[in-house]
Amino acid sequence: MTDQDIRPDKRPLTPLAGPYGHPFHAIAVTAPIGAWLGSLIFDIIGFVAEDPAPYAIGSRVLIAIGLVGSIAAIVLGILDYLRIPDRTRASSTATIHMGLNFTVCGAYLFQFFLRTTTDEIPVAGFVFSVVSLLVLSASGWLGGKLAYRYGVRVADEAKQAEGFRLDERARARRGD
Template sequence: MTQSTPQNTPLQRAKQPRTPLAGPYGHPFHPILVTIPIGVWVASLIFDIIGFFVEDPTPYVTAAWILILIGLIGAVLAAIWGFLDYLQLPSGSAARRTATIHMSLNLGVVVVFLISLIVRLTSDDDEVSIVGLILGIIALAALVVSGWLGGKLAYRYGVRVADERTQMEGYR
């Protein structure tokens, strides 16, 4: 299938962008956007851990909440583009059910990180917030599960992945 192939099956529709804003065929924008929140949220955990072992944790505590805020902004952007891909999935399909769980987990992760941010902003900057740290660990654990489901959507169900005929171009 190439971009000019008719969209007559649910699988073919799920591989195509709903709009050019979602990214070109075979190269969606959602997967690259998720690297922002994942990266900064993992970095915030690392900064929290460092904050336990240094004499003055203030810069690490501050950096952690700034990274969480950046992650929240990045997550909103990733969610917008992910939702564009979600809308291409046929109702009642295994891919749609998996995507619904993936999306729900991610929304939960955002809520937990938002609560963590609020806890951190209402705490002193001179020590690591234990509650904020625990919330961050819980959110990251849920993010791992959600990421696994996102991988299942792409690598098992082929959502927004070019078809095998198009992929063969890379092996000629």
């Protein structure tokens, strides 16, 4: 398969999006997801700890890290989004995926400001974290659908098939 054989929507819009078959958006989302999940764990520990202040501060810092990390994920996601042909199932799914992610980012921005006034774990902040992570999970499911079902910005099936061809030594062992 030559570069000329690659469908235009599979090619990166810019090298910043990652090379053909290796979009960077998928790896960039791990930073905010991990930080926000960690903030929820700190919240839970803070509810049962004798002194919740260090956990409240830690949770607030993790929310901030997630927000900063989400900027990279958003930029990279938009670069992939711009490659999806309009009025397709993939574009509809991607639009919902993006909308949910913007909603989650807004909720965490609200939580960050809610938490700057106290060294306690606010119950409202905890509830927002739980709901935000549930929405983020639904969005992640849609992101998986975009990559694994619709093949957005991943290699063409012909290229993917290369990974499942037996090499000559394996063929000889099998008697093919």
